Amino acid sequence: MPTFALVDCNNFYASCEKLFRPDLKDTPVIVLSNNDGCVVARSREAKTLGIKMGVPAFQIKAEVERHRILAFSSNYALYADLSNRVMCILEKMAPQVEVYSIDEAFLDLSGIESVTSLVEFGKQVRERISQWVGITVCVGIAPTKTLAKLANHAAKKYPATHGVVDLTNPDRQRRLLALVPVNDVWGVGKRLSTRLNMLGITTALELANASPEAIRDQFSVVLERTVRELNGNSCIELEEIPPTKKQIVCSRSFGVKVTQSELLREALCEYTTRATEKLRKEQQQAKMLTVFIRTSPFKGNEPQYSNSASGELLIPSCDTRDFIELANHLLKRIWKDGFRYAKVGVMLSDFYDLGMFQPGLFDEVSSRSNSQQLMSVLDNINHSGAGKVFFAGQGLKKDWSMKRDHLSPAYTTRWNQLPKVK
Structure with missing residues (x-):
């Protein structure tokens, strides 16, 4: 039976901004979208203050000033470089890695348990990334990718887990599923959860207990696959090579x-x-x-x-x-x-x-030398x-460029912006 781990960086954009600013250790930080429009990332302290994801920056101007929240423009060069460092570490620790997003990766842990316990492996991942990069991650481990997502969710939500949750035990799976709202299941969005709620399915456990065939008939084969994954049947394989964009x-x-x-x-x-x-x-x-x-x-x-x-x-x-x-x-x-x-x-x-393109017999075409x-x-x-x-x-001036009034330095990708220690 396969075993997957989902490694997810905590508050990634905000964590990147704090990494080279130790003076911001306990400071609430938010990161803004293009043109400094909306909040796209929040530090733990900003979440505690009730700052919502996606809220326009102008609407929370008073709160930002009152709580001395520090706002940053999106620094994609910094985030991409630190993400690459995290993924390189994971690729050295696991035999197969699927980079799912800039701050998430699925790992194939097949065979790992013969060397060390899964929880111990998760702790090693956390410690190494923290020591080598400075970013905190949580690790969710389970027999399917959907359950690994839920395990990671629990690792973030419950401090007693210390950032690692092993969900390979069926009894633990059922206990967690009973606590998770159905809209928190991977692939179940707001629209789907509304329809499921109308059928009396409000938790992940109730979705897992539903008939896969009935779910396929009323919804889709994709949601049927989710039901099977919640029951520990792996239906979604690891994709080491990202599919070609269309x-x-x-x-x-x-x-x-x-x-x-x-x-x-x-x-x-x-x-x-x-x-x-x-x-x-x-x-x-x-x-x-x-x-x-x-x-x-x-x-x-x-x-x-x-x-x-x-x-x-x-x-x-x-x-x-x-x-x-x-x-x-x-x-x-x-x-x-x-x-x-x-x-x-x-x-x-x-x-x-x-x-791989074959032009027509009578097409008069030629490519640039x-x-x-x-x-x-x-x-x-x-x-x-x-x-x-x-x-x-x-152009040279680019007066039309998007606003980035709170942009931090590209600490790791530009020589003239390297952090200076006094």
């Missing part, structure tokens, strides 16, 4: 409203460049590009406009130049004067593996930290 979206809300087409073009060029970088990282090519623009739906007193346009290359490409040219063409089709634009974005789709080599050099320079090469269309 589309890549890159968009941001502007820090200020944009009324000039030149500035909107700059932002569009920037996001197209980022999207194609991600495309090359996936080792894919794409044919289809969609561009979308919109005004702010929250400004009801202003004229509203939103539109999108799609275009297709003759042959798949991962060359940024191809997509910038197409993006500018599409923008001309949907741009309208007289509006204050709040957002622009691009979506790449219709993916192909490298070298040395395209792959040029893009590879571009990516290597930009990822090395030694310098930055960009397209002229991306």
